[in-house]
Amino acid sequence: xxxxxxxxxxxxxxxxxxxxxxxxxxxxxxxxxxxxxxxxxxxxxxxxxxxxxxxxxxxxxxxxxxxxxxxxxxxxxxxxxxxxxxxxxxxxxxxxxxxxxxxxxxxxxxxxxxxxxxxxxxxxxxxxxxxxxxxxxxxxxxxxxxxxxxxxxxxxxxxxxxxxxxxxxxxxxxxxxxxxxxxxxxxxxxxxxxxxxxxxxxxxxxxxxxxxxxxxxxxxxxxxxxxxxxxxxxxxxxxxxxxxxxxxxxxxxxxxxxxxxxxxxxxxxxxxxxxxxxxxxxxxxxxxxxxxxxxxxxxxxxxxxxxxxxxxxxxxxxxxxxxxxxxxxxxxxxxxxxxxxxxxxxxxxxxxxxxxxxxxxxxxxxxxxxxxxxxxxxxxxxxxxxxxxxxxxxxxxxxxxxxxxxxxxxxxxxxxxxxxxxxxxxxxxxxxxxxxxxxxxxxxxxxxxx
Numbered sequence: 001x002x003x004x005x006x007x008x009x010x011x012x013x014x015x016x017x018x019x020x021x022x023x024x025x026x027x028x029x030x031x032x033x034x035x036x037x038x039x040x041x042x043x044x045x046x047x048x049x050x051x052x053x054x055x056x057x058x059x060x061x062x063x064x065x066x067x068x069x070x071x072x073x074x075x076x077x078x079x080x081x082x083x084x085x086x087x088x089x090x091x092x093x094x095x096x097x098x099x100x101x102x103x104x105x106x107x108x109x110x111x112x113x114x115x116x117x118x119x120x121x122x123x124x125x126x127x128x129x130x131x132x133x134x135x136x137x138x139x140x141x142x143x144x145x146x147x148x149x150x151x152x153x154x155x156x157x158x159x160x161x162x163x164x165x166x167x168x169x170x171x172x173x174x175x176x177x178x179x180x181x182x183x184x185x186x187x188x189x190x191x192x193x194x195x196x197x198x199x200x201x202x203x204x205x206x207x208x209x210x211x212x213x214x215x216x217x218x219x220x221x222x223x224x225x226x227x228x229x230x231x232x233x234x235x236x237x238x239x240x241x242x243x244x245x246x247x248x249x250x251x252x253x254x255x256x257x258x259x260x261x262x263x264x265x266x267x268x269x270x271x272x273x274x275x276x277x278x279x280x281x282x283x284x285x286x287x288x289x290x291x292x293x294x295x296x297x298x299x300x301x302x303x304x305x306x307x308x309x310x311x312x313x314x315x316x317x318x319x320x321x322x323x324x325x326x327x328x329x330x331x332x333x334x335x336x337x338x339x340x341x342x343x344x345x346x347x348x349x350x351x352x353x354x355x356x357x358x359x360x361x362x363x364x365x366x367x368x369x370x371x372x373x374x375x376x377x378x379x380x381x382x383x384x385x386x387x388x389x390x391x392x393x394x395x396x397x398x399x400x401x402x403x404x405x406x407x408x409x410x411x412x413x414x415x416x417x418x419x420x421x422x423x424x425x426x427x428x429x430x431x432x433x434x435x436x437x438x439x440x441x442x443x444x445x446x447x448x449x450x
Contacts, residue, residue: 053132053140054090054124060141061088061120063188064148067177075243076156084151086119090128097121111143113150115159120147135203138192141181142174142200142231143207149173149242156243165247168230172242175234182235194430201432202418204228205411225410225439226253232436251443253395253410271343274351275358279303281403282362285390289446294370301365302333303358308340318364318374321420325357327364327374334361349416352409356416359387377428381437384417384429385449388441395442413438 065083072081091097096105098121100114109130111122122128122143132140149170153159159166181189182197205224229251234242269277283301290298304312312335317326325336336342336357345353363386364374373379391413394405414435421431429437440448 051137053128056132056137056140057090057122057124057128057144058088059188060137060144061148063141063181063186064145064177066186067145067180068148068152071176071180071239072152072155075239082155084118084120084148086114086117089119089121090124091121092123092125111147113147113154115150115154118151118154120144120151122147131203131206134206135199136196138178138181138189138196139200139203141189142178142203145174145177146170148177158243161245162247164226164252165245165250168226168250168252169242169245171227171230172234172245173239175231175236176239176242177234178231179235179238194432198418198421198431201228201231201414201435204231205415205418223253223408223411224414225442226251228414228435229439229443232432232439236436253442269351271346271351271354274346274354275303275305275342277403278351278355278358281394282358282390284402285393286362286366289389289393290366290369293366293446293450299332299369301362302331303361304333304335305338305342306335308337311335311337318368320360320364321357325361327361327368329368332365334358334365336361345416345419349419350408350412352405352412353416353419355391355409356387356413356420359390359413360384360420362390363387377433380429381433382449384434384437385441386446388438388443389446389449391438391442392445396445410442 068081068083073079089098091105091107093107096107097112098114098117098119099105100112100121101116107123109123109125109127111120111127113120128140128143131143147170149172150166152173153166153169161169178197178200180186182192184190204227207224207227230242230245286301287298290296306312311326312328312331312333314326314328314335315330317323317328319326321336321341324341325334327334342354342357345357360383363383366386367374367379367383372382374383391405391410394403397404417434417438418431421429421434
């Protein structure tokens with residue numbers, strides 16, 4: 001970045017990895033390490049929320065096998081599906097997992113597929129109970145479907161790709177299974193709601209790489225932005241697309257820190273500086289591209305941070321984040337609660353969560369100024385895409401062209417969207433849909449939003 005430090009990453013966590021095809025868990029002492037789920041626990045065949053997590057795993061694996069029984073021939077030139085032969089192995093500290101490929105068994109809070117023994121093992125003491133308790137059974141099912149995805153790769157003999165590609169392909173395969181569940185074809189998982197799907201997306205923030213991990217790292221699984229993209233690929237487009245994942249066609253945004261100073265500080269910007277720098281950058285971006293969108297010049301947009309309980313008057317606000325932020329068409333300004341929203345986003349998620357907030361507000365102004373709706377489902381998704389187009393500009397600009405994103409910032413945006421998506425409980429577009437629309441703007445730029 002020229003003249004400014006880059007934005008901060010999401011979680012200062014510890015990367016936990018073991019064996020082949022494992023789940024990665026980032027954790028840390030701060031609130032940022034535990035993103036709150038956006039809704040209640042999911043439902044598994046009408047069982048209660050206090051069901052045994054081990055039973056959830058068993059039934060999920062059976063359901064994933066059911067799915068692949070039908071789906072596998074379509075990507076294997078008609079070859080029949082062969083279920084895992086080496087069994088399923090829960091483990092604990094006192095009863096470690098089976099040895100895999102000559103590696104001595106040891107306890108780690110993980111789940112993994114072992115190609116040598118053709119088995120799946122998982123931590124039944126810490127990992128699965130934590131994921132189930134925090135995010136519900138659908139995330140537990142997704143983790144098992146991800147590990148089974150590695151077994152599918154082994155059966156297809158399609159393992160000659162970088163680890164980050166293989167891991168995201170397994171996420172995509174798990175997303176295809178999730179789509180089958182959402183379509184009502186699962187007898188194990190029933191009545192899955194958009195809020196429960198958002199729970200699974202929120203849980204993936206816990207399963208992403210630590211910010212600063214390079215995509216070329218042999219243990220890399222992907223940041224949350226990329227892993228959620230892979231999940232959504234599977235949900236939206238199915239196993240055929242997933243089977244075609246290769247290093248030359250999977251968009252990987254995971255990057256390492258660019259200097260020791262950036263790694264040591266996380267590229268931290270003070271809150272007030274982040275608000276000012278991001279507001280100025282969003283202003284400059286829309287000043288440049290708004291005429292391309294509408295044929296009219298961009299008028300300066302006033303940004304106002306207010307104290308809690310002292311919001312500026314606005315007869316018909318286009319609200320965001322449960323009403324704590326809004327664009328006011330009558331006064332043509334944007335405003336947000338400085339203490340209860342802006343600083344909370346900064347402290348609990350990171351400074352690009354503030355960027356996501358400002359991106360949302362500027363995009364609402366764009367929508368309204370061009371005479372389009374901001375509050376219905378289509379309008380909300382357009383707002384998210386426009387916000388993503390600004391992120392695309394931050395990602396693709398030359399290093400000396402102002403502020404830029406650093407490792408973890410896309411994950412911060414995803415975390416913020418999850419927070420916005422569950423605020424107030426009346427959002428027509430789910431966080432899952434909003435992230436997909438934001439992703440389109442991030443990866444394809446402004447043309448994808450029109």
